[in-house]
Amino acid sequence: QVHLAESGGGSVQSGGSLRLSCVVSGITRSNQCMGWFRQAPGKGREAVGCMSGSSTNTFYAKSHGGRYSIGHAGNTVFLNLHQLQPDDTAMYYCAADRSPGGYCSSRWDSPGTYDYWGPGTQVTVSQ
Numbered sequence: 001q002v003h004l005a006e007s008g009g010g011s012v013q014s015g016g017s018l019r020l021s022c023v024v025s026g027i028t029r030s031n032q033c034m035g036w037f038r039q040a041p042g043k044g045r046e047a048v049g050c051m052s053g054s055s056t057n058t059f060y061a062k063s064h065g066g067r068y069s070i071g072h073a074g075n076t077v078f079l080n081l082h083q084l085q086p087d088d089t090a091m092y093y094c095a096a097d098r099s100p101g102g103y104c105s106s107r108w109d110s111p112g113t114y115d116y117w118g119p120g121t122q123v124t125v126s127q
Helices: none
Strands: 003-007 010-013 018-025 033-039 046-051 058-060 068-073 076-081 090-097 121-126
Touching: 003 090, 018 033, 018 090, 018 121, 033 068, 033 076, 046 068, 046 076, 046 090, 058 068, 076 090
Parallel strands: 010 121
Antiparallel strands: 003 018, 018 076, 033 046, 033 090, 046 058, 068 076, 090 121
8 A cells, every 4th residue: 555654844933944754655766756745725736846766856846946955765755945934834745656767757746647645744934
C-alpha cells in the first residue's frame, strides 16, 4: 500500500525557516517524480516544486523567489523553506507521480499529474 506522510510543519515568525519531510512507503522514491504543493485557506492547490527520481533535476515555481529547496535521503523527500512570510501560511503536501523513469514532466506543476498524495502538514507564519 502506498503511503506518503509529511511532517515538520509548525508555527514560525516572519523570516524564519522550516524543513518539511515526506516519508514515502509502498513505492520506490527513486522511480517517482516527487512534487510539493501548498494550499492556503480559500485558495487552490499551488505548486511549490518537484524533484526527479534520480534527483538530478529539480524545478521550482518562480513565484516563490528562490526561497525553497528540495532534497532527499533514501525514501524521504525534504522541502526546505527559508525567509518565510505570512503569505506562506498554508497546508503543504507532497505527491508522487509514477512517471516512466521518475522524470518530472512538463506538467509537474499541475496537481492532476500526481498519483499519490500525503495528508499534508500545516505551516503558519506570523508577523
